[in-house]
Amino acid sequence: MTVLNRFLLKQPKHTIFQTLRTFSSSYSTSSPQSIKSDGQNVQWVFLGCPGVGKGTYASRLSKLVGVPHIATGDLVRDELSSKGPLSQQLAEIVNQGKLVSDEFIINLLSQRLQAGEAKGESGFILDGFPRTIRQAEILEGVTNIDLVINLKLREEALLAKCLGRRTCSQCGGNYNVACIDFKADDKNPAMYMPPLLPPEECASKLITRSDDTEQVVKERLRIYNEKSRPVEEFYRSRGKLLEFDLPGGIPESWTKLLQVLNLDDHEDKRSAAA
Numbered sequence: 512m513t514v515l516n517r518f519l520l521k522q523p524k525h526t527i528f529q530t531l532r533t534f535s536s537s538y539s540t541s542s543p544q545s546i547k548s549d550g551q552n553v554q555w556v557f558l559g560c561p562g563v564g565k566g567t568y569a570s571r572l573s574k575l576v577g578v579p580h581i582a583t584g585d586l587v588r589d590e591l592s593s594k595g596p597l598s599q600q601l602a603e604i605v606n607q608g609k610l611v612s613d614e615f616i617i618n619l620l621s622q623r624l625q626a627g628e629a630k631g632e633s634g635f636i637l638d639g640f641p642r643t644i645r646q647a648e649i650l651e652g653v654t655n656i657d658l659v660i661n662l663k664l665r666e667e668a669l670l671a672k673c674l675g676r677r678t679c680s681q682c683g684g685n686y687n688v689a690c691i692d693f694k695a696d697d698k699n700p701a702m703y704m705p706p707l708l709p710p711e712e713c714a715s716k717l718i719t720r721s722d723d724t725e726q727v728v729k730e731r732l733r734i735y736n737e738k739s740r741p742v743e744e745f746y747r748s749r750g751k752l753l754e755f756d757l758p759g760g761i762p763e764s765w766t767k768l769l770q771v772l773n774l775d776d777h778e779d780k781r782s783a784a785a
C-alpha cells in the first residue's frame with residue numbers, strides 16, 4: 512500500500528463531504544455583482560482541456576463577480592512545494608500526467624473552502640474540478656452549481672499552448688510564449704492567438720511547469736478525454752453546460768465571453784481584463 516493510500520484511508524470520508532456541505536450552506540454577500548436573485552453568490556465551474564485557458568478566464572471572471580477563483584491544480588502544486596510527506600508521491604502522479612485520487616483532491620478542496628469560509632469568502636469559480644464523474648456527483652450532492660462553462664479550442668492549439676506556458680518565479684505572473692496562427696481550412700475558421708509575453712522585469716525569471724512537456728501534455732489530453740470528457744455530458748444533461756468556443760486571443764475571447772454571460776455592460780470589465 513502506498514503512503515498516499517495509507518494517508519487517504521485515515522481520512523474520514525463523511526468529514527470531507529460534511530466540510531463541503533457546511534461550506535455550501537453558509538453564505539454571506541461580499542460583492543453586489545456576485546449575488547444571484549436568491550441572495551447566494553455565484554458557484555460556477557470551468558471545464559476544458561489542459562491549455563485551453565481555464566485559469567486565465569476563471570481568474571478574470573472571479574475578479575469581476577467578486578468570488579474566489581479556486582484552481583485545484585494550484586492546490587496540488589502548493590502541496591507539492593510544501594515538501595510534506597506526500598509530495599514525492601504526488602510529484603510522480605502529476606509528472607506522469609495522471610489524476611490524483613478523488614479522495615485526495617476533495618480533501619484539498621475541502622480544506623481550501625474551509626479556510627476561505629473562515630475569512631468570510633462565499634461563492635466560487637472552480638477551475639480543474641470536477642474532473643471525474645465521481646467528483647461531479649459528490650459536488651452535485653453537496654451544493655448547487657449554477658453554471659458550467661466548457662471552454663473549447665482546437666486540439667493542435669492545446670499542445671502548443673501548454674508547451675508555451677511560463678510563470679514568473681518572483682511575481683507569479685502567468686505568460687505564454689506560443690504564437691498560434693492557423694489558416695482557415697474546410698473545417699475550421701482562421702485563428703490567431705498572439706503570445707502573452709512577460710514584462711522585461713520577469714523575462715529572466717520564467718519557469719515552466721514540470722508537467723508541461725510534450726509527452727506529459729499528450730497524456731493529460733488523453734486522460735481528459737477518458738475521465739473528464741464524460742463530466743461535460745453530466746452537466747449538459749442537467750442543463751447547466753455553456754459551450755464556449757474560444758474565438759482567438761484574450762481580448763477577443765474575453766469580450767465574447769462577457770457577452771455570452773450577459774456581463775458585457777459591467778462597469779468593471781475593463782479593469783478586470785487588464
Ligand SMILES: Nc1ncnc2c1ncn2[C@@H]1O[C@H](COP(=O)(O)OP(=O)(O)O)[C@@H](O)[C@H]1O
Binds near residue numbers: 560612
Ligand atoms: N480535480 C482533480 N482531480 C484529480 N487530479 C487533479 C485535479 N485537479 C488537479 N489535479 C492534478 O493536478 C495536475 C495539474 O492540474 P491543472 O493545473 O488543473 O492542469 P491542466 O493545466 O492540465 O488543466 C493534474 O494533471 C492532476 O494531476
